[in-house]
Amino acid sequence: MFTISNGIILKGQDLVPAKENIVVDDGRIIEMGKDVLEGKTIDVDGAVVCPSxxxxxxxxxxxxxxxxxxxxxxxxxxxxxxxxxxxxxxxxxxxxxxxxxxxxxxxxxxxxxxxxxxxxxxxxxxxxxxxxxxxxxxxxxxxxxxxxxxxxxxxxxxxxxxxxxxxxxxxxxxxxxxxxxxxxxxxxxxxxxxxxxxxxxxxxxxxxxxxxxxxxxxxxxxxxxxxxxxxxxxxxxxxxxxxxxxxxxxxxxxxxxxxxxxxxxxxxxxxxxxxxxxxxxxxxxxxxxxxxxxxxxxxxxxxxxxxxxxxxxxxxxxxxxxxxxxxxxxxxxxxxIVQKTAINEGNCAEFVIFKSFSKNPYLNICNRSETKNILYIINKKCIV
Known part of the structure; x- marks a missing residue:
């Protein structure tokens, strides 16, 4: 179990930004919220958390x-x-x-x-x-x-x-x-x-x-x-x-x-x-x-x-x-067949954490980010 903390999360199918923590256990998102903390904590310091x-x-x-x-x-x-x-x-x-x-x-x-x-x-x-x-x-x-x-x-x-x-x-x-x-x-x-x-x-x-x-x-x-x-x-x-x-x-x-x-x-x-x-x-x-x-x-x-x-x-x-x-x-x-999921409680944990460059989280990814700016890739049970 681990917690991604202090990130800007792009939640749900519409990628709505929220400042929340994500708790992951056995490859699934079990809780999300501003104050939740369980297991090992990975502080991403304002980075953008986006579905992979x-x-x-x-x-x-x-x-x-x-x-x-x-x-x-x-x-x-x-x-x-x-x-x-x-x-x-x-x-x-x-x-x-x-x-x-x-x-x-x-x-x-x-x-x-x-x-x-x-x-x-x-x-x-x-x-x-x-x-x-x-x-x-x-x-x-x-x-x-x-x-x-x-x-x-x-x-x-x-x-x-x-x-x-x-x-x-x-x-x-x-x-x-x-x-x-x-x-x-x-x-x-x-x-x-x-x-x-x-x-x-x-x-x-x-x-x-x-x-x-x-x-x-x-x-x-x-x-x-x-x-x-x-x-x-x-x-x-x-x-x-x-x-x-x-x-x-x-x-x-x-x-x-x-x-x-x-x-x-x-x-x-x-x-x-x-x-x-x-x-x-x-x-x-x-x-x-x-x-x-x-x-x-x-x-x-x-x-x-x-x-x-x-x-x-x-x-x-x-x-x-x-x-x-x-x-x-x-x-x-x-x-x-594809079984790709959005960042929501109960879904598989599949997301990418990008270093933050701008106040617009979408342009931060689409306009500014490169491979070298990816901090973590979470793929179910794997952290890259």
Whole structure:
């Protein structure tokens, strides 16, 4: 048992600041208050206590090819099966891949991340390699798998269903690349099987303008519309919405994930974050491909904070931005797989303690903090 004392706590899903102490016992927050003190006391002297980060979208297998292919198009870089990353993954040695993924996970831990949602290539073997790479690291990977049988204009649906069912025995869900690579029959099958097994279904949508144009020309519907109508739990990117795409998502049960730095690196556009927030959406924030970006959520937060100011010529609300990296997952914990919690009594103790630089606790984290400014990372029973 220990007490974090004298900190500014960002409490609950809305991250409301309060000057309180936190008592932790056996990995859970058992009491909070101004005067509570039990067990060992850790005096953080006015530091900011924030829920630990969840990286809402990442391709951690790309850790083996950092910065390769810079300047190529989106398709040349990441479109399966012949993108730069897919060729590299196909030729990678297992030990090399495990080592590179482990290094990236430690990078995430030291920068305050305790959970991440990964789009994992390589079928069942790919999922198992990531599980092995995460052993002994205080981080929780939520692994969404895929299989090569998903792709093509005329896939064998029996083969696809078998592949999905086998994957779901080892993965937390299924995540095909996008509607440019799969048919809607495959999409419906994936969603159906994931729902049946209480697992996550996710897909990239509207990452580029060309993706959207091609989808509308072929089917009369945007990729975002297809994602919603086919019932995917999680839609990633939404960078180039058309017409009422965002309203459609906001009225559905689908969860949005945005990756501003990756979109910028690939020259595909700026996600409409302020518009999403104005519609009442609660998106997640992700760093996307490790080949493009470091998996550091602090860098993603600062970049997003300033990019939105330039794009909209208006400010994004800092507390809403920080929620995208922390407690928004609590609002729609997809199929209860992620199990990420806010700082409340009874919840798991998963939070990061940042050195204080300013009177605004949200900007203290989003605008000022670096990895070196993290004093403690509390992850259930682990203190880093």
């Amino acid at each position: 980060f969840i990286n809402g979208h990442i391709h951690i297998g790309d850790s083996i090819i950092k910065d390769e292919g810079y300047g190529l198009s989106l398709s040349e870089m990441v479109k399966p099966p012949n993108g730069v990353k897919h060729k590299a993954l196909a030729n990678a040695d297992d030990d090399e891949l495990i080592s590179a993924m482990s290094d990236s996970m430690w990078d995430m831990v030291y920068s305050g991340t305790t959970h991440f949602i990964d789009y994992r290539e390589g079928g069942i073997k790919g999922v198992r390699l990531l599980r092995k790479a995460s052993e002994g690291i205080p981080i929780k990977p939520i692994i969404l798998g895929r299989d090569d049988s998903f792709y093509g204009e005329d896939p064998d649906l029996k083969q696809v269903r078998t592949a999905v069912r086998r994957l779901l025995k080892v993965a937390d869900g299924i995540a095909p690349s996008g509607f440019g690579e799969i048919t809607e029959d495959v999409a419906r099958l994936i969603v159906e099987e994931c729902s049946k097994h209480n697992k996550i279904s996710s897909i990239h949508v509207a990452e580029s303008e060309s993706n959207q144009t091609e989808s509308i020309e072929k089917s009369g519907r945007s990729e975002i519309e297809k994602g919603v109508l086919n019932g995917f739990d999680q839609l990633v990117h939404l960078t180039n919405p058309k017409n009422n795409d965002l309203e459609l998502v906001s009225n559905s049960g689908s969860n949005a994930v945005v990756c501003p730095r990756a979109n910028a690196t690939l020259n595909v556009g700026v996600c409409r974050l302020n518009d999403m927030l104005n519609l009442g959406m609660k998106p997640l924030l992700g760093t996307d491909n490790v080949m493009l970006n470091s998996p550091n959520m602090l860098r993603e937060l600062e970049f997003t904070l300033k990019l939105m100011s330039v794009y909209y010529k208006d400010y994004i609300v800092p507390s809403k931005l920080l929620q995208m990296a922390t407690t928004n997952i609590c609002s729609h914990d997809v199929n209860n």
